[in-house]
Amino acid sequence: MIKNYLKTGWRNIIKNKGIFSINIAGLAIGIASCLLILLFVTDELSYDRFNEKADRIVRVIFQANVNGEEIKEAVVMAPVAQVLKNDLPEVTQSTRLAKSFNNRIEFDGAYYGQSSLAYVDPNFFEVFTFPIVQGAKTEPLDKPNTVVISKSFAENTFGNTDPIGKTLKVTNRDENLLVTGVMEDMPKNSHFHFDLLVSTLGYAQAKKTTWMESDFFTYLVLKKDVDIDVVESKLPAISEKYMGPQLKEALGMTFTEFTKENEIGLFLQPLTDIHLHSDFSDSTTLEQGGDIKYVYIFSAVAIFMLVIACINFMNLATASASKRAKEVGIRKVLGSNKKQLIYQFLAESFIATFLAAFLAVIIVSLALPFFNQLAGKDLNFQYLLSPEVILAIFSLILIIGFLAGGYPAFYLSSFNPLSALKSKFSGSGKNSGIRSGLVIFQFVISAGLILSTLVVKEQMNFIQNKELGYEKDQLLVVRSSYLLGNNEDNFIDEIKNNPLVENVTHSAFVPAGESDNEVGGIFKNNEFQRRMSFYNVDENYIPTMGMKVLEGRNFSEDFGAESDKVILNQKAVEILGFNKNPIGKSFQRDTHDGLKTMTVIGVIKNFNFKSLHQEIEPLILKYNPYGGIIIRSKVADMSGLIENLNNRWNAYNVKEGFDYSILDDSYNYTYLKERKMGTILSLFAILTIIVACLGLFGLVTFTAEQRFKEIGIRKVLGSSATQIVALLSKDFLKLVGISFLIAFPLSYYLMNKWLQDFAYRTEIHWWLYLLAAGITIGIAFLTISIKSYKAASVNPIKSLKTE
Structure with missing residues (x-):
């Protein structure tokens, strides 16, 4: 019996290979996306679980x-x-x-x-x-x-x-x-x-x-x-x-x-x-971890992708019910009961799902290297071949088979045989309403993901272009200059004389990327205030970094030893209560030798020396150059400067090669997690709308077939192809428009919550909604128009011929 169900199911699939191909493609993309995200989420959740205790x-x-x-x-x-x-x-x-x-x-x-x-x-x-x-x-x-x-x-x-x-x-x-x-x-x-x-x-x-x-x-x-x-x-x-x-x-x-x-x-x-629940200062973390929010986001995307693919299957199966009405009627007249018909339609669903899963595994194997690059992972395809994952895939096939084919099977098997033989099914009414609801749900997800992706990209642009209080472009950082030993000062002098160099400072403290860190207790009038961060710098640090002195002066050799002098940022001035005439004020710093008095000689504008996830904190600059070099280049293309510095470095016979970083790249790396999230979200937004549009294409195909004669009559009566395309598109685009009323408020709420993680963030501008709506409607209209125009271009004589 099962063999007969499968054989009959395969014949029906071949007979309707157009709709079948759309279903297979949608399901395959949905399952492949789900498997990729499953690998990502499983890896994120597996951290440290290898330990026996x-x-x-x-x-x-x-x-x-x-x-x-x-x-x-x-x-x-x-x-x-x-x-x-x-x-x-x-x-x-x-x-x-x-x-x-x-x-x-x-x-x-x-x-x-x-x-x-x-x-x-x-x-x-x-x-x-x-x-x-x-x-x-x-x-x-x-x-x-x-x-x-x-x-x-x-x-x-x-x-x-x-x-x-x-x-x-x-x-x-x-x-x-x-x-x-x-x-x-x-x-x-x-x-x-x-x-x-x-x-x-x-x-x-x-x-x-x-x-x-x-x-x-x-x-x-x-x-x-x-x-x-x-x-x-x-x-x-x-x-x-x-x-x-x-x-x-x-x-x-x-x-x-x-x-x-x-x-x-x-x-x-x-x-x-x-790994997923840590939020500690950068100086006290072993390695950059993950973020549980992204696990939740991508898990939700995986579920939505599968649901949308299953919705496509249900929509197309119920929409094409009228084409199979006579088949159902004949089967019932010949003695088939409802249970047998359900098994038959479920068999077709499982065949489609199995083939889609097989195609999905092939897609995953091809896409995994690209996905690893996007996610910064090293996921292995061999993991998909483990017994646990094979069992999970098999379970997924069963779930999708029932989910995608269950409703159509019960719906088709419930036809009255007399009505079925008279083909009194137009795909309208109650089931048309269900299909409309499912189409709206699909585009709620698609439009929501598109808006979310635009918000992430807007925040990344905001981060990239925000005024930081220093100029991060054209800065070259050499963290390991201390390896030069006694030749470090000579190397710095050579850099200063290089015509490609605008300025150079001797400091191991960098506002982005790897940096030394120093925190000390601050006392005022011998009363403890709080801890503050210190930067050990020289007199060239402020001009090299492009910072702005607001009051007082910079460090200078003209004033002799300045180890007891400091420069504060605006936040430190505020916390210490030095808002009026801070120059000349003093406080005590906790050292191993007891409290040491420090005198303020200058105030600089606040600058972001930590992630934009955090508010600007108080900072104290003190004169103590050591262990690193920061170089400001005169030219944006620093390849010539780097080659020159590499040659000079090697001339000193240092045991290690010349190692450097570009500050702009280090700054961008700080937000690597967010950039990866934005890229992956963009990818799945595209895949989601592709799957949704595949279903839309199938529904338009079926609608055009149902209204084949009507289209012919309208053409004979003078309707143009454009008018017919508009006729077929109107109802579907109305559903897409309705989806915005749900998608946009929901996306606003979720993305506003995400933006709260940043102390400095963009706004969700009105034009982002228009852009998301324009992209969604544009893609949907293009999908509908392709099939509608083809239907409108058919010679009306073909559609008006008697059957």
Whole structure:
């Protein structure tokens, strides 16, 4: 029986191959889009879940609000790990990780350049699942100056030689590390990646007892079935017990007094939430994470794509019901019951869905490299061949088969045989209303996605063109100039004499991209105010960056040593209460040697030195040039300048090659997530409207066939092709127009919520609605016109001939 259903279904599909092709194309695009997004979402949700204890591991984070300064940091104080292990019975293990910067590695006289290195506690491998494949399987870091290296680092450094027992040298710190183990490379879906893990037993920072400095990423392993909220509720008491005495010594007030007007404390974050639910300052994150909002957005897009493809199937099947009315009547007269007819029509649906799924898998295999480039992923087609995914695809086929074919099957099988044999079905009435509703739904999604894409692009243009308070164009950043050693000043002098260079400054502090960071406590009249960011610069920083001095002066060699002089941005002036005559005012800065008095010599215009997601924060410039060079080029095309600098760099026989970045590119990279989202959203907006228009094309095709004789009569009576196209288009375009009334308010609400993530954002202008409407109507009208014009161009004699 099943074989007969399939055979008959295939014959009907071949008989109506035009409508069938449209259905297959729409379903294939919908399923392919769903599979691509499924791969993306699955990868995003998989982060850190490879760890055997992932469901019990939490990270300790620090949050505070002190005199208006909001602090959110993923690092905490050195003693926190051991204190929480000792004081909380729910904690079975605790471990720490401290990221190290600018690590230059040597082995046996060979120089390997910068490597990713972190200091970790000896029990690190008991908490995280990074298999040791060579060397000590247990406690490989139980001695000072021991290191576990990644498999790829071992192969690149030692080749086929056994690395165990070999000594690596960290040249910039003159530190020798004994290799005790080799681990598998950290999985891509980990929230951190390092090639060298060094024992904290030889790391001085790990022995600190202060609760006033945050340096360590700290992780706890909780007992099974422990409620995180219960554990977290005990942290305020621990903070008061251990932080309180040091707070009183530093600020002169008790913990209770301090927290009357301020908020401060430790909190817990599940390990599996880190990648998608982190919102910490850039200086306290290990790597740029994802965003759960984008997972929700793309998941919704995937569902809508499938629903629209299924709607096409339902629309076309019910619209073509009149063509199959006699078939249904004859089958019923010959004894077929309703159940048999439902099975027959469902068989056709499953054949179409299976073929669409097969075509979708081919589309995914071809599109995956392009999608990986757009999404910044490394998704593998082999994942689609895993048993779980094959089962998911098979389930998807069943769901789509029932969803797309269920309603048409029940609808077609319910025809009265007498009416069916008389062909009294025009596709109008109740079912026409349902089809109209489904068409509106399709274009609600399509128009909504188009408007959303335009808003994202408008925000990206706003970011690109916003006045930042400095000139980001034609700036070249050399972060590693310190590698020149004693030749660094000579290199800077050569740059100054280069005819292609307008200005140069010696500073490691950059307002976009990788930068040094310094934060210090500020006191006024010996009373604590809050923490503020510091930039260490020279006298050329302000002119090189194109910043504006509003009051006072810049640093200058004419005034001698200026290590106790500072320049404030407008926000710092406001917070310190120096609004009237700030020049000459002073405050104290907390240093290792106690409070140091700083005198204000100038005020600069506020500039965005962090992401536009954040409001401009107070900033203090102090004279202390070191460790980096920023160059302003006279020409937009910097290729000649870069080549010249590369040659000069190599003349000093530096162990590493000339490494640079262009500030404009670094600035754009800051918003890489948003740009990827906009690009992917654009892609799926296009695919969604293609699928919707495929359905529209099918409906117009069917309508033109239904009104074939009417079109012939109108042509005989003098109607032009344009008038007939307008006749066939009017009703469909009316449905598209109605969809705007739903799509635009909904899109406005959702995109306005998205824009709230930016402290500086564009408005959703009225012309964006007009543009979205124009694009949607234009594409829909083009789709309708192609078929309508073809129908209107047929010789009326053909349509008026008797059957």
